[in-house]
Amino acid sequence: MTIAAAIAELSTLLGARLVTSQADRTLHGQNETYYPLTPPDAVAYPETTAEVSQIMAICHAQDCPVTPYGAASSLEGQHLAVQGGVSLDMTRMNRVLAVNAEDLNAVVQPGITRIALNEELRATGLFFPVDPGANASMGGMAGTRASGTTAVRYGTMRENVLALEAVMADGTVIRTGTKARKSSTGYDLTHLLVGSEGTLGIITELTLRLQGIPEATAAATCRFASVQDAVNCVILTIQSGLPMARIELLDHMMVRGFNLYADAGLPEMPHLFLEFHGSKAGVAEQMASFAEIAEDFGATGWRTATRAEDRNALWKMRHSAHYASAALGKGKRLWPTDVCVPISQLATAVVQAQDDAVRLGLTSTIVGHVGDGNFHAGVSVNPEDADEMARAEAFTKALADTALRLGGTVSGEHGIGLGKQSLMNKEHGPAVAYMRAIKQAFDSKGILNPGKMLPPLAMAKAAE
CATH class of the missing domain: 3.30.70.2190 (Alpha-Beta Plaits)
Structure with a gap:
């Protein structure tokens, strides 16, 4: 059972929509921040839930890693295939399947971006309010539990996803939630998948809460x-x-x-x-x-x-x-990070972050959705400069420590991905073991976006 065997089977299934060219692999191995180029072994372009199910069944049988890919706007490397395998590009699954204006919801595929969705909704007098800034895909936004500039009024993706269709690691298709505004039945799998960063399942359909365009x-x-x-x-x-x-x-x-x-x-x-x-x-x-x-x-x-x-x-x-912060670095890459703290502690956290950047000799910006206590720092770095990278890492850890000390979280928006795994034990302690048990139950072979979210066991033991 090998990645090569999985690719051969997928090529038979998808034909020209299974791509192994250097150009396509390189494109899918890039990111907006400081992570090195990480190309997958192949890129698959599914067009239906049934195809995603077949892809996952093949990869599960062959122990082949699968990394979901949307607009590639994530800032913690969530879309990078760090263990190789298949990059599952969802951009062709980009349709609005239904708009239920009377119920203020829409059913969409994961590849549609927030701008494209709102353009399609314009004639209805409705809009989807979550705005992380980047023209991210709905699947990616759900996967990272995105929020953004309007969260203070309309909430995050957690509050705005009513139901999901998802493909599990072995190819099983499940549906979670309903179009109803609330439910008291069973475990809340919808909001377990929202924020799971593609580590528990592949989202193939979302039912989203809509708002009326204000007068x-x-x-x-x-x-x-x-x-x-x-x-x-x-x-x-x-x-x-x-x-x-x-x-x-x-x-x-x-x-x-x-x-x-x-x-x-x-x-x-x-x-x-x-x-x-x-x-x-x-x-x-x-x-x-x-x-x-x-x-x-x-x-x-x-x-x-x-x-x-x-x-x-x-x-x-x-x-x-993001790009304006990078402009200050005069050609350097950007190491972005974010935290969220109780609103009463916001001034303390922001000033501490500014002081830490000066102390460490770093060029850093601060911008934030401060109405809900969330702010971002963008540090200019040269990945080839080991000393500067070490100082940037010290800054991000100090910022995380500040947030936790003040009763906050190490990420209010970016998620964990690759960049913040080492902080999971600090924030969640013994709860990480229960998260690991959930991962094992959903993905026993560990093929769904491996290397993300949960810290490696060696890291967890070192933190004990």
């Missing part, structure tokens, strides 16, 4: 003398119950990155980027209430954007944070 939308920006002032403004805003649609923090280094990358022309001070949804009167009231709070924390430079093109330009700039 009015307005965006705004303002700046502060310090990060503490900006974050404390956010804390009071959330505690006051203002229904913010987006509330994003940019530190002065992130603003400098935007100025370099997009010629933004912003003063290099901490900024908040905001968005308000609701009725026209409601949006005006929300903006006035926020402006009053912000004034108490010394906010200046208040600017609003109500035209769609102006709002889109603002969020396009915000969504380019």
